[in-house]
Amino acid sequence: MSSVSVPPPKCLQKPLVVPHRYMFGPGPSNVPPRILKAGANPVIGHMHPEIFEIMSDIKTQNSMTFAVSGTGHAAMECAIFNTVEGGESVLSAVNGIWGERAAEMAERIGATVNTIVAPPGGFLTNADIEQALSKHRPVVFFLAHGESSTGVLHPLDGIAELCHKYNCLFLVDSVASMGGTPLHMDQQGIDILYTGSQKVLNAPPGTAPISFSERACQKIFSRRTKPVSFFLDLGWLANYWGCDGKPSRLYHHTGPVTAFYSLRESLAVLAEEGLENSWERHHKVAEYFHQGLESMGLKLFVKEKKARLPTVTTIIAPHGYDWKEITAYIMKTHNLEISGGLGPSAGLVLRVGLMGCNSSKDNVDMVLAALRDALKHCHKSKV
Amino acid sequence: MSSVSVPPPKCLQKPLVVPHRYMFGPGPSNVPPRILKAGANPVIGHMHPEIFEIMSDIKTQNSMTFAVSGTGHAAMECAIFNTVEGGESVLSAVNGIWGERAAEMAERIGATVNTIVAPPGGFLTNADIEQALSKHRPVVFFLAHGESSTGVLHPLDGIAELCHKYNCLFLVDSVASMGGTPLHMDQQGIDILYTGSQKVLNAPPGTAPISFSERACQKIFSRRTKPVSFFLDLGWLANYWGCDGKPSRLYHHTGPVTAFYSLRESLAVLAEEGLENSWERHHKVAEYFHQGLESMGLKLFVKEKKARLPTVTTIIAPHGYDWKEITAYIMKTHNLEISGGLGPSAGLVLRVGLMGCNSSKDNVDMVLAALRDALKHCHKSKV
Numbered sequence: 001m002s003s004v005s006v007p008p009p010k011c012l013q014k015p016l017v018v019p020h021r022y023m024f025g026p027g028p029s030n031v032p033p034r035i036l037k038a039g040a041n042p043v044i045g046h047m048h049p050e051i052f053e054i055m056s057d058i059k060t061q062n063s064m065t066f067a068v069s070g071t072g073h074a075a076m077e078c079a080i081f082n083t084v085e086g087g088e089s090v091l092s093a094v095n096g097i098w099g100e101r102a103a104e105m106a107e108r109i110g111a112t113v114n115t116i117v118a119p120p121g122g123f124l125t126n127a128d129i130e131q132a133l134s135k136h137r138p139v140v141f142f143l144a145h146g147e148s149s150t151g152v153l154h155p156l157d158g159i160a161e162l163c164h165k166y167n168c169l170f171l172v173d174s175v176a177s178m179g180g181t182p183l184h185m186d187q188q189g190i191d192i193l194y195t196g197s198q199k200v201l202n203a204p205p206g207t208a209p210i211s212f213s214e215r216a217c218q219k220i221f222s223r224r225t226k227p228v229s230f231f232l233d234l235g236w237l238a239n240y241w242g243c244d245g246k247p248s249r250l251y252h253h254t255g256p257v258t259a260f261y262s263l264r265e266s267l268a269v270l271a272e273e274g275l276e277n278s279w280e281r282h283h284k285v286a287e288y289f290h291q292g293l294e295s296m297g298l299k300l301f302v303k304e305k306k307a308r309l310p311t312v313t314t315i316i317a318p319h320g321y322d323w324k325e326i327t328a329y330i331m332k333t334h335n336l337e338i339s340g341g342l343g344p345s346a347g348l349v350l351r352v353g354l355m356g357c358n359s360s361k362d363n364v365d366m367v368l369a370a371l372r373d374a375l376k377h378c379h380k381s382k383v
Numbered sequence: 384m385s386s387v388s389v390p391p392p393k394c395l396q397k398p399l400v401v402p403h404r405y406m407f408g409p410g411p412s413n414v415p416p417r418i419l420k421a422g423a424n425p426v427i428g429h430m431h432p433e434i435f436e437i438m439s440d441i442k443t444q445n446s447m448t449f450a451v452s453g454t455g456h457a458a459m460e461c462a463i464f465n466t467v468e469g470g471e472s473v474l475s476a477v478n479g480i481w482g483e484r485a486a487e488m489a490e491r492i493g494a495t496v497n498t499i500v501a502p503p504g505g506f507l508t509n510a511d512i513e514q515a516l517s518k519h520r521p522v523v524f525f526l527a528h529g530e531s532s533t534g535v536l537h538p539l540d541g542i543a544e545l546c547h548k549y550n551c552l553f554l555v556d557s558v559a560s561m562g563g564t565p566l567h568m569d570q571q572g573i574d575i576l577y578t579g580s581q582k583v584l585n586a587p588p589g590t591a592p593i594s595f596s597e598r599a600c601q602k603i604f605s606r607r608t609k610p611v612s613f614f615l616d617l618g619w620l621a622n623y624w625g626c627d628g629k630p631s632r633l634y635h636h637t638g639p640v641t642a643f644y645s646l647r648e649s650l651a652v653l654a655e656e657g658l659e660n661s662w663e664r665h666h667k668v669a670e671y672f673h674q675g676l677e678s679m680g681l682k683l684f685v686k687e688k689k690a691r692l693p694t695v696t697t698i699i700a701p702h703g704y705d706w707k708e709i710t711a712y713i714m715k716t717h718n719l720e721i722s723g724g725l726g727p728s729a730g731l732v733l734r735v736g737l738m739g740c741n742s743s744k745d746n747v748d749m750v751l752a753a754l755r756d757a758l759k760h761c762h763k764s765k766v
Contacts, residue, residue, distance in 0.1 A: 008654035018424035031426045040423035041401035043414045057394045073614045073636040206639030228611040231456045253456040256589030271391035
């Protein structure tokens with residue numbers, strides 16, 4: 001045997017230490033012990049009948065529904081890579097960072113990309129959207145339902161009808177919204193919908209549920225070219241997940257089986273509570289939170305009440321303070337994560353996420369107390 | 384609140400049940416309780432200092448080393464997407480299924496792909512390789528070091544020198560070999576090397592360590608076009624992993640933090656044993672296994688001894704039997720996974736993987752007993 005020239009790194013001799021922390025930023029959220037425990041079950045094969053049953057629990061009644069073996073960004077690329085071919089036109093609603101990233105992904109595969117930009121904290125009207133659809137004639141229109149960077153819950157009503165009028169697929173990112181606010185893929189005419197495991201679902205990051213409508217499948221399965229990614233190719237994924245009706249399932253990639261266990265368990269927790277109950281809880285808790293913030297004199301970044309995301313709240317960075325000092329103080333003193341802005345909201349806001357099991361009045365009280373404490377102890381300029 | 388038209392699926396009301404099973408197929412392997420437990424630690428933020436420390440434990444002394452947030456196929460695409468631009472020439476050694484898949488991935492992004500094909504169970508000579516390099520002048524040459532579909536451990540010596548002579552990067556897949564047999568990235572001149580978490584490392588599937596040489600980085604960072612994938616873009620990943628020397632780390636994607644915990648722990652287990660000891664153990668156990676098989680009258684698919692992968696053994700499907708009946712019998716009767724062939728070895732072989740903690744003489748004895756039992760009880764035709 002040859003000898004190793006590099007000794008094993010000393011850092012690996014120390015035990016692994018992971019702190020407990022209140023995860024009240026825009027994600028990942030805290031994961032309840034039941035879901036963590038599910039993920040620590042023994043590994044079985046990615047093609048064993050038992051994992052197919054667990055994968056089947058993850059699917060919905062819509063036939064083309066499964067989980068991407070990656071985080072939200074992988075689902076975003078899965079959606080775009082499969083629905084868009086080089087040279088086709090894509091329209092992205094830039095309502096925060098997600099619209100920018102969707103645009104970048106489509107550009108990278110050679111699409112012609114146009115954007116419509118909403119002011120930070122605002123949203124687009126259906127008239128804006130129709131005008132852009134009619135002008136650019138895209139094959140896909142991207143919209144973030146829950147814009148976690150700006151705290152906007154974008155209205156969806158009527159948009160699918162506009163898309164379909166212009167022969168365009170409606171692609172919706174619900175990473176920060178699904179499970180926390182009403183969302184009806186079929187009734188609202190959404191063609192591609194995805195979310196992440198680590199927000200309202202309270203599973204660890206690493207899987208991303210995604211669903212494709214019949215209309216989306218029709219376009220995808222009549223492509224002229226193969227999608228750029230083999231790993232994210234819907235034909236292969238659909239077969240691996242048993243969504244294509246074929247009798248045999250071929251080896252595509254080694255699914256992250258333990259991540260499927262925890263995702264499955266997170267869905268079971270949500271099913272036990274009931275989707276409507278979860279929606280209602282998130283809305284009530286958010287309202288209680290927003291009232292508490294306003295009664296402290298803090299201002300919300302999203303002016304229009306109905307456009308406030310119940311899962312991730314954006315608070316205008318308190319005047320005279322350095323937002324970084326506030327988030328650092330709260331982390332250090334309260335062992336609690338809240339975060340600053342991202343993309344178009346960077347430097348402008350504080351972001352607080354209360355998602356899934358974290359969405360409770362007790363947690364709101366904890367965040368409000370931490371904020372009050374921070375405003376008392378952090379430096380305030382005299383302006 | 385709107386009402387849900389679809390009731391929660393009944394299947395989610397049942398408790399999650401995962402069997403324990405001997406995972407002696409080509410992967411995933413069994414995961415020891417210590418590593419499963421590491422992955423059940425609480426979720427912290429993907430940008431918190433503690434996760435950066437855990438990620439730093441995963442890195443090596445080579446500056447551009449990190450783990451892809453996905454399984455081996457994602458690492459394969461990460462390697463190809465970053466090193467190859469549309470229109471460039473790629474050469475893939477097809478020595479089993481992995482060379483085929485690498486070729487397909489490169490084709491999908493518009494590369495000009497050529498292959499050199501070794502007979503199943505065999506390998507290529509350096510003369511074959513040089514001839515193809517000189518003819519096709521590729522920018523990247525792909526080779527699977529451990530070809531888990533055929534059971535071949537491909538010789539590496541001298542290949543990097545040939546690649547570099549023809550100004551080509553040497554890309555090596557070590558998913559089935561790393562940790563189980565000597566491998567020296569720097570000394571052997573490998574430019575891009577990746578593996579998977581779920582084989583010798585004994586972590587759950589879902590992360591894939593990858594490393595790029597200086598030479599590879601030079602090509603990548605002077606690309607004319609952006610890689611097709613934002614999720615797998617080395618520029619972004621290098622920054623997220625703190626490999627680019629920049630003072631601030633930007634949000635790229637939400638890293639699968641709990642999968643990083645278990646990967647880190649799997650590396651700690653390997654460091655405790657010592658790489659050389661692990662290599663030696665795998666080789667000794669494989670030799671013991673191969674002798675046992677031969678003394679039962681079974682034949683190995685890979686004729687040349689030095690080209691037998693110590694981690695995954697391919698056995699010529701016993702004459703007169705249906706291989707599917709054998710694997711099914713062993714699964715049912717012994718709760719033990721061994722598998723059939725894949726790609727060019729489909730229908731021709733049985734595959735047994737003994738990797739990481741599974742590589743022991745006791746486990747060899749268990750597999751041999753199961754095989755003996757299967758050959759006794761499965762149907763044998765009279766030919």
